[in-house]
Amino acid sequence: MNGIRSHLIFPALIICGIGFVAIARSMLDEYILSIINFVGIYVILAVSLNITNGFAGLFSLGHPGFMAIGGYVTAILTFPVARKSMFLELPQWLANLQLPFIPALLIGGVCAGLTALLVGVPVLRLRGHYLAVATMGFLIIVQVLIINWESVTRGPLGLNGLSALTNLWWVYLCMLVTVYVSWKIKYSSYGRRMLAIREDETAAQCLGVNIFRTRVAALVIGAFFAGIAGGLWAHLVTAITPMSFSLILAFNIVVMVVVGGAGSITGSFIAAIIFSVLTEIFRPLEEALSVYGIGEILMALILILILIYRPQGLFGGREPAVFHARHTR
Amino acid sequence: MNIELEYIAQQIVNGLILGSMYAMVAIGFSMIYGIIRLINFAHGDVVMIGAFLTLGLMQVVGAPFPLVALAVLAAGAAMGILIEKTAFRPMRGAPQVTGFIASLAVSIMLQNLGILFLTAQPRNFTFPDYLQKLIHIGGVSFRMVDLIIMMSALSLMGTLMLLVKKTKMGVAMRATAENIDVARLMGININRTIMATFAVGSALAGIAGLMWGGKFGQIDPLLGFIPGLKSFVAAVIGGVGSIPGAIIGGYVLGLSEVLFVGLLPPIYSAYRDAFVFATLILILLILPNGILGKTMEERS
Numbered sequence: 001m002n003g004i005r006s007h008l009i010f011p012a013l014i015i016c017g018i019g020f021v022a023i024a025r026s027m028l029d030e031y032i033l034s035i036i037n038f039v040g041i042y043v044i045l046a047v048s049l050n051i052t053n054g055f056a057g058l059f060s061l062g063h064p065g066f067m068a069i070g071g072y073v074t075a076i077l078t079f080p081v082a083r084k085s086m087f088l089e090l091p092q093w094l095a096n097l098q099l100p101f102i103p104a105l106l107i108g109g110v111c112a113g114l115t116a117l118l119v120g121v122p123v124l125r126l127r128g129h130y131l132a133v134a135t136m137g138f139l140i141i142v143q144v145l146i147i148n149w150e151s152v153t154r155g156p157l158g159l160n161g162l163s164a165l166t167n168l169w170w171v172y173l174c175m176l177v178t179v180y181v182s183w184k185i186k187y188s189s190y191g192r193r194m195l196a197i198r199e200d201e202t203a204a205q206c207l208g209v210n211i212f213r214t215r216v217a218a219l220v221i222g223a224f225f226a227g228i229a230g231g232l233w234a235h236l237v238t239a240i241t242p243m244s245f246s247l248i249l250a251f252n253i254v255v256m257v258v259v260g261g262a263g264s265i266t267g268s269f270i271a272a273i274i275f276s277v278l279t280e281i282f283r284p285l286e287e288a289l290s291v292y293g294i295g296e297i298l299m300a301l302i303l304i305l306i307l308i309y310r311p312q313g314l315f316g317g318r319e320p321a322v323f324h325a326r327h328t329r
Numbered sequence: 330m331n332i333e334l335e336y337i338a339q340q341i342v343n344g345l346i347l348g349s350m351y352a353m354v355a356i357g358f359s360m361i362y363g364i365i366r367l368i369n370f371a372h373g374d375v376v377m378i379g380a381f382l383t384l385g386l387m388q389v390v391g392a393p394f395p396l397v398a399l400a401v402l403a404a405g406a407a408m409g410i411l412i413e414k415t416a417f418r419p420m421r422g423a424p425q426v427t428g429f430i431a432s433l434a435v436s437i438m439l440q441n442l443g444i445l446f447l448t449a450q451p452r453n454f455t456f457p458d459y460l461q462k463l464i465h466i467g468g469v470s471f472r473m474v475d476l477i478i479m480m481s482a483l484s485l486m487g488t489l490m491l492l493v494k495k496t497k498m499g500v501a502m503r504a505t506a507e508n509i510d511v512a513r514l515m516g517i518n519i520n521r522t523i524m525a526t527f528a529v530g531s532a533l534a535g536i537a538g539l540m541w542g543g544k545f546g547q548i549d550p551l552l553g554f555i556p557g558l559k560s561f562v563a564a565v566i567g568g569v570g571s572i573p574g575a576i577i578g579g580y581v582l583g584l585s586e587v588l589f590v591g592l593l594p595p596i597y598s599a600y601r602d603a604f605v606f607a608t609l610i611l612i613l614l615i616l617p618n619g620i621l622g623k624t625m626e627e628r629s
Contacts (some may be wrong), residue, residue: 060428124612129429130369133561134613137606142559230354251433258430292449293441300434301439307431308419 003088004035009322014176021168021233029033033168037236039276040171041229046180046256046272048225051182054253054263054317055191056218056226057198059128062119062135063226064245066313070227071234072146074101075159078235083161089151098305101165105174105231111219112227120219139250146242155191159234160242166236174232177280178225182265185221195263248296252279255303261313271313275299335468340591341518342585346475346544348583349482352535354560354577355567356489357409357530363506363570364526365419367428371435373557375408375531377443379538380548384454392458398539400480405535409527418520443550451549452483454542474543481539485533486576498525506570559586562609568619577620582608601626 024036045063052058076090077099084095099107102312123134147154153159185191193214196204205211256275260267282295306313354376361369366563379401386397416435420428455461460474495500501522504512513519541556542548561580567578586605612619 107613115518123610126613126617128425130613130617132426132429133368133565134610136558137609140606141603142599148599248437251437254430255434278425291445296441297438297445300438303434304416304431304438307427307434311420311423311427 004159017172017176021172025168029256034073034236035277035280037166037168037171037232038280039273040175041167041232042234042253042256042276043175043269043272044225044229045253046170046260046268047175047182048222048229049080049180049253050260050263050265050268051185051194052222052226054219054261054268055186055194055198056215057194057262058124058218059132059216059254060135060219060222061132061247061250062138062142063134063222064249065139066116066223066226066245067230067233067249068142068146068240068242069115070105070108070112071230071240072108072153072159073111073227074104074231075162075234075240076152077104077107077160078163078165080163087154087159096233101170101235102197105170105228108231109224109227110231113224116220116223116287120216124215124219136247136250139245139247143242143245155240156161156242158239158243162235162238162240162241164235166232166240171232171236174225174228177227179265179269181225186263186265190214190217198263201308252299255299259306259313261315261317263317264313264315264319266323267313267315267317331445337592338467338469340457340587342469342471342475343591345580346471346478346583346585346586347587348580349479350540350544350556350579351485351560351563351583352576352579353482353540354557355535355563356486356572357411357534358561359567359569359572359575360502360526361555362564364424364502364523365408365417365428366419366507367432369412369417370429370432370557370561371412371416371439373528373553373555373560374436374443375405375412375534376538376541377548377550377553377558378408378439379405379535380454380542380552381443381447381538381550382535383542384548385454385541387456394460398536401535401539402532405538406528406532408535409529409531410524412531413524415452415628417475418523433473436557441550442555447465449550451547454546456543464564468476476623478540478544481536483567489529489533490572492529492608499521502526523564549597559605562612564619565609566612566619568621569620571619574621582619 024033028036035208045067049058049060049063052060052063076084076088076094077087077097078101079099081096084090084098088095117137123131123138126134145154149155185194194207196207196209197211197214201211230245233244237244252275256271257268259275260269260271279299280293280299286292286294354372357372357375358369361372363365382401382404385395386392386400387394389508392400412435417428420431460472460477462473463470464473464476482547493502501512501517502525504515504517505519505522509519510548512522537556541552560579563578563582564575565578566581567574567576582605585608586601589604591599
């Protein structure tokens with residue numbers, strides 16, 4: 001009985017989601033739709049950071065850096081050829097290239113992943129908060145490079161007038177893939193290797209886990225989805241500037257993972273929804289009362305309280321029992 | 330040739346001024362890390378609070394400069410104690426990364442409280458005329474306030490080293506940094522020692538805020554963030570946990586940053602922050618214990 005129910009719960013949730021997307025697209029206005037899109041993108045970000053941070057315990061603050069790379073690559077690839085020659089000085093092959101959205105998105109993700117590989121190989125020798133500081137350094141370096149590489153990125157102005165290619169179907173699809181891949185990883189031998197490293201590195205090494213390769217993989221997979229999220233983001237806002245990918249964003253994503261319970265996919269998912277909806281509620285409130293910064297203050301306060309009173313987060317690394325009745329039968 | 334030399338000398342003086350400020354902030358980072366293994370990102374925001382307090386006392390209240398300096402010192406210490414008591418003490422014993430996230434949260438909270446109450450608008454920061462007077466030595470020129478920055482940084486750091494070496498509280502700090510459990514067994518009041526560490530480190534950060542305002546002439550609620558990060562880099566260069574290391578790291582970073590901007594063609598100067606953080610990553614990888622740090626297992 002339980003077994004049948006847990007088999008059906010995933011398809012049921014997916015179909016509910018499809019229904020939700022269809023209804024939302026036909027009933028809701030543009031503003032609410034864009035908020036739902038943002039929430040979906042935040043879910044992708046939190047669930048993907050959960051692979052890096054939650055499963056493998058790599059405390060990375062570089063997520064927005066990978067997002068920025070994915071976002072810029074996607075934006076440049078989808079930019080109409082005529083406008084490219086007007087604004088940017090690109091090499092010939094790139095200047096004459098205009099790709100459809102999905103291939104561009106995938107290439108953006110792959111570029112982010114490759115960067116993670118390049119950065120990860122030296123930097124992942126570090127542990128704990130030294131890794132956090134190094135990834136934060138990476139984020140700032142990415143920002144400075146984007147600001148100064150004006151011939152390709154237009155510097156601080158950013159690229160604007162991108163086509164609004166992101167819609168709720170694409171966000172939903174990307175979100176599903178992210179959650180699916182992350183779920184598959186968690187319950188595979190690969191995911192168990194990551195969890196083993198997080199719990200006790202020496203013990204994992206003694207059992208023959210290739211620590212370094214697993215850590216790099218966790219960073220690269222997380223970065224790939226961050227890159228995809230960056231591409232979706234750029235084509236939702238229809239503009240991309242280096243300032244969008246700040247340390248505050250990194251902090252917000254980390255908060256989602258920590259509050260959800262590092263390692264719990266359901267936790268990251270739900271925390272991402274709660275926090276991004278809260279931010280969207282606070283924003284008009286801030287503007288109406290002209291008390292800027294109150295949203296961030298509340299976010300920080302909630303985080304501190306959770307760290308003090310429930311340091312393991314909402315779900316403490318586990319998934320709710322409904323999802324794996326099968327395993328416990 | 331002579332002009333070239335003068336130019337370099339001027340850059341070195343500028344580097345020393347910047348380095349003094351980095352060193353002052355880096356000491357706090359290093360002491361706090363040394364004692365409870367916490368990278369306290371809220372430390373940079375104490376610099377911001379120090380700067381605004383100086384501005385308020387000098388331009389609104391009109392208090393004389395030495396009194397302002399004392400008040401800022403005391404307020405910095407109080408701020409450090411407050412942060413430690415409310416945010417970090419309840420989390421003691423949790424994994425390192427927990428404290429790190431909490432300190433980011435405190436930092437974001439302080440910055441946004443600053444924006445809320447003081448607005449994000451940068452404010453002009455002026456010292457009285459006698460502090461702004463230019464001094465020329467050879468071809469090198471600097472203001473009175475720059476001289477005061479360097480002298481007071483050196484004397485404060487000297488005092489601190491004496492404090493840590495000679496006083497009972499200093500011994501307790503060193504013992505706690507060495508091994509917190511054994512120190513507790515020896516009858517050291519751990520809570521009080523940690524509080525004192527935060528107080529001393531944050532007092533120096535507060536004064537660094539006064540210096541920052543005097544040096545750059547403009548302050549805003551986000552000013553503490555990047556200098557805070559850079560001072561952390563300075564602490565890492567010197568070897569986190571070591572006070573002389575933090576001082577050396579501060580001067581090394583200040584000098585190399587100014588020389589990077591001053592001696593390379595101007596197009597590179599936009600990359601100065603990237604340069605600082607690339608240095609950080611390199612140091613962490615090549616020399617993880619810094620110049621004077623002791624071996625610590627956690628880093629790499």
